[in-house]
Amino acid sequence: MHVPEPDDEAVEVDEIEPLRRALEEERQRNLRLLADFDNFRRRVTREQEVARREGRRAALLPLLPVVDTLERALATGSVDPDFYQGVAATHRLFLAALREAGAEPVESVGQPFDPKVHDAVSTVPAAGVEPGTVVREIRRGWRLGDELLRPAQVVVATSPEVARPWR
């Protein structure tokens, strides 16, 4: 047990209040640091996920025009059925690989126009479909999980009465 000596009593007693305050401050600082650390850890877990998605996005985006080009080539057809079939098989493999890489095509034709995933490049008066329905896809859109990789470019139906007859 500490036995106070007459000389140091006054000094030590004066120290008690500042010591208590300093201790309380350090404890508060500790608690704040722990809370900051915890928040940072949580943020980091989210950011890892974002970074992984960014990596996928950066890898997939340049490849989408390659599918477009391959599809345009296939659309022209060929007089060489064997070669054509080989290329068509490669195209199916390409779509499957994109799905495996996490990319999913946006549904367009027959769907209601959705500005979150569709870019309307033009409209066309159309009978027999609900106005606002996508009637043609110019360029396929792609999603990556719940994010959009690129929007679909589409043609949207308007009511037939909106059409101005040719004079």
Place this chain on the structure above:
Amino acid sequence: MHVPEPDDEAVEVDEIEPLRRALEEERQRNLRLLADFDNFRRRVTREQEVARREGRRAALLPLLPVVDTLERALATGSVDPDFYQGVAATHRLFLAALREAGAEPVESVGQPFDPKVHDAVSTVPAAGVEPGTVVREIRRGWRLGDELLRPAQVVVATSPEVARPWR
């Protein structure tokens, strides 16, 4: 200023040493926390980079067999030169897109065999090239930055005298 009263002096003086120790402990704890936080921050910066690379890798790997298939189709040739040229153009676009996505082909034919990037699927006695040189590429290898996406599958030259003559 705190004026000690006769009654609380002894109690307060007894408190001083434990207070000092507690304060010192809290300060040490704070310093450790700050150092941990700092280390964590540094580790996280590296891990973000790793996560981004993982994302690229996961997106690119399934697409490499698509290039292989397209190249096999092109290697068979076609009697439809227009269609063939369209597909050949798509193939060049594909290679450019893979480069843009961060993937680089591994150099193989004519290079010394390198187990870090080459898988030797067979050897062949070859005159006129240094033994251990890659003489044929069966499947192209790909890098992603300074990492390997997939090794090249190659045929490696051995000295001609190693060859056992057919009897």
